[in-house]
Amino acid sequence: MCGINGAYSYRPAALEVDRGELLATRDQMTARGPDGAGVWLSDCGRLGLGHRRLAIIDLSEAGAQPMHSADGRFTVTFNGEIYNYLDLRRSLEARGHIFRSHSDTEILLHLYAEKGAEMVHDLRGMFAFAIWDAHARTLFLARDPYGIKPLYYADDGGAFRFASQVKALLAGGAVAREPDPAGIVGFHLWGAVPEPFTLYRDVKAVPAGHSILVREGSGAEAPVAFASIAAVLCERARAAAGRQEIGPVVRDAVRDSMRAHLLADVDVGIFLSAGIDSGAMLGLMRDVGHARRIAVTVAFREFRATAEDEAPLAAEIARLYGARHIVRTFEKSEFEADLPLILDAMDQPSIDGVNTWFASKAAREVGLKVALSGLGGDELFGGYPxxxxxxxxxxxxxxxxxxxxxxxxxxxxxxxxxxxxxxxxxxxxxxxxxxxxxxxxxxxxxxxxxxxxxxxxxxxxxxxxxxxxxxxxxxxxxxxxxxxAVSRVSALESANYMRNQLLRDADWAGMAHGLEIRTPLVDFELLKALAPYQHRFRGVAGKQALAEAPSVPLPDAVVNRSKSGFGVPIGAWLARAAQMKAPARKGDVSRAWALHVYQASG
Structure with missing residues (x-):
């Protein structure tokens, strides 16, 4: 997990890349990559790449970026994780490729050298990357199918710039700050800015599951789709299995995803609530043999001894699956102290993410650099109202x-x-x-x-x-x-609320603390495996199957608990922090918080 950026002056009349701008953009993202920094400019001076590193796989200098191919033709800057990189490496080595590191980053260079743009179909993971081809004079960018990792760009007709954050592009000083009405209105509609828009006309998101090719002379071509949630749900629905039990199918598929998402050279912990999604994830961690299980639960003083307090039931889940359990309690004074930091860390305004900020803060305090989240379970298994x-x-x-x-x-x-x-x-x-x-x-x-x-x-x-x-x-x-109906709602929830709010919030809130948040239930291979059965996840069937996926199923107290979400007492806190009366209804709290966040974001 890292921060990436770059600039390509593709028009002959455009100025060469400004190293100072490149560094200013990169270092706006220092929190994303506290373990190292790199910058590289091509000999011609028209292409520059930057990188901030959070070392997770291959902690040595061999994994540093930007990374070059052995012949110097290709250079990559990469944010994310490729979970099937060991399988890809073995396949590439069998075809004669020679590796110089043990990082998943180097996989991208070899795959692109062999397959070009088609290499994206081989990747399982969360990713946003750019690869420079010095021979073809092209810059290739790609973003994972769900849009777990962010990637933004600006094109002024002569130079193409990109970065992991909107604020980083602005920090470089060369991107205009003219507001985009679509981003502003979209935020007020949804509580998050809907992609591909941002708050600025000149900055757009690379669409999830798309790639962009930038050519010398002609510039950026239109984004090309290589993956679609709706397309998978549509295609796999035709192959819907008859009366086969969904329990074993769900068990095998989520166990496979869990095994893939535990790949790391550092400790991997988990955000543990009192819900089915994170509880099942912890049980599956045990099932696949992950020995060092560290579970972090966030509690709030205002919720103590109420139904909204998740800590007691989370403690039962942790004991059931043999995890070291850490409960971190937050209160109003810490929220007030952190509020300026929270608003500054938001790359774009959001009415959510405060909960993930506190969970990430708690995980980093105990030394974790990677934490699993149950995010995505409701979208896949039909858990929302x-x-x-x-x-x-x-x-x-x-x-x-x-x-x-x-x-x-x-x-x-x-x-x-x-x-x-x-x-x-x-x-x-x-x-x-x-x-x-x-x-x-x-x-x-x-x-x-x-x-x-x-x-x-x-x-x-x-x-x-x-x-x-x-x-x-x-x-x-x-x-x-x-x-x-189930798959239609799943597609809408996954490609809108989850992508524009939940995943983006997980990214900025985790990265603000130098923490990589992984989402085993947001996995394109898992989606493909379960899509033929999704029509049978009506009612509680999907979440019940997930609860029973661990070899020791979740207890009834978890399965039958009323859904509360991962809540924060934001109404009461905001009433005091902003000297405003706390609205009585949840919708009113969301609207008041939306206006507060937007005003604070400028």
């Missing part, structure tokens, strides 16, 4: 979506007849919930589109909504059609 609610809404309101404008007219009429009696979400159901994308918007939005004129400038709002094309973009994340 959205898996029940959205199909129900669509079925009930489908007729309203057939007549253009009918839903909006019904919403406007209802709001006029009873302006205070009906909640905005209930009104929004009439306008949007006749389709899966529309129902998802109602379920996940922080502010609804028709509420935003109270908090945003009308011109900015109009421009932002036009650029976002929200329903069209949501529809694209479930295209091709995954066929079943």
């Amino acid at each position: 959205s898996f029940r609610q959205i199909p129900r809404w669509v079925s009930f309101l489908k007729a309203a979506s057939v007549v253009p404008g009918a839903g909006r007219a019904a919403r406007v009429l209802a709001s006029r007849l009873a302006p205070a009696a009906v909640s905005p979400k209930a009104l929004a159901l009439l306008e949007y919930a006749g389709t899966f994308p529309g129902a998802y918007l109602v379920r996940r939005s922080v502010f609804l589109p028709f509420q935003l004129d109270t908090v945003l400038d009308p011109g900015l709002l109009r421009d932002g909504l036009a650029r976002l094309q929200t329903l069209k973009s949501l529809r694209a994340t479930m295209t091709p059609d995954p066929k079943t």
Whole structure:
């Protein structure tokens, strides 16, 4: 896990790469890579690569970056982990490749030399990387299928710049800071900025599961897709197995993913809550023979002796699976002290991530550089209420979506007849919930589109909504059609909420503490293995199968516990920290926090 950056002056008239800009961009990401730093400029001066290192695999200098191929043709800067690198290495060695290190980074150089852009199909892991080909004068960038690792770029028509963080690109001083209405409106809609947008017009995200090729003279080509969540769900649905029990299939698939994600030359711990996802992960750690099991649980003084306190049940899970259990308790004063650091570490504004900040802080305090998270379990196994609610809404309101404008007219009429009696979400159901994308918007939005004129400038709002094309973009994340209701919601949750908020929050919050967060349940090979069975994860079946995946299943107290999420007493804390009255409802807390975060982000 690291921070990467680079610049390519691809037009003859463009200035050569500024070493000072390259270093300023790189060192904005020091927290991402406290173990080392590297920079390299090509002989022609038109290409420069930077790297901040968090050493996880091959801790020696042989793993330092930017890394060059033996013949000097290829140079790579890489952020992430390739979990199948040992298998790839053996295959490459059998074909005559000679390695000079034991790092997964070097795999990328050999694969690209042999296969070019097609090499991305061989990779299992989380990754964002750039490879320079000195002969072809091209720069190749790629990002993993789920978008676990971030990668942003800016192209001014003469030079192409990229980095792991938006703030790093801005720190270089050459990227314009003109606000993007799409990013601003998108944040207020969702509580996170939806990709590929950022808060700035000139900065975009490389789409998940895409690559970009930048050529000398002509510049960056359009991003090319090489992987899609919806496509896997659609294709594998056709191969759905009949009446085969899902328990053994789930057990084998998640055990395989767990084994892959434990690959490291340092200790690997786990964030442990009282829920099924992290509890099952800990049980599987034991099953695959991981001897040194360190489980970190976050507790809050305000939750003590309440149903929201996860520490007691987490302690039972830790004892069940023989883990060293560390409980770290946080309170309001520490939140207030950390709040400026939290807002500064957010690469883009987010209404979530504070919980992961504290978990990462606790893990780093006990010396961990890698921690597993149960993130992704709800999206894959159907654990959210959205898996029940959205199909129900669509079925009930489908007729309203057939007549253009009918839903909006019904919403406007209802709001006029009873302006205070009906909640905005209930009104929004009439306008949007006749389709899966529309129902998802109602379920996940922080502010609804028709509420935003109270908090945003009308011109900015109009421009932002036009650029976002929200329903069209949501529809694209479930295209091709995954066929079943469970898989449609899974595609929407995975490619939107999980990617734009949960994974991004895990990245910035973990990296702020020099901690790599790994997500065994967010694994493209796991998705492929379970996609044929996902239609059978309705209700509680999917999470039940996950709970029973360890050889010693999770106890009933965990399985039957009401879902609470990984919560933080943010309402009470924010009320005191920002001298504002704590809103009574969770949605109001989210909206208040969204406005606070946005104002603080400038």
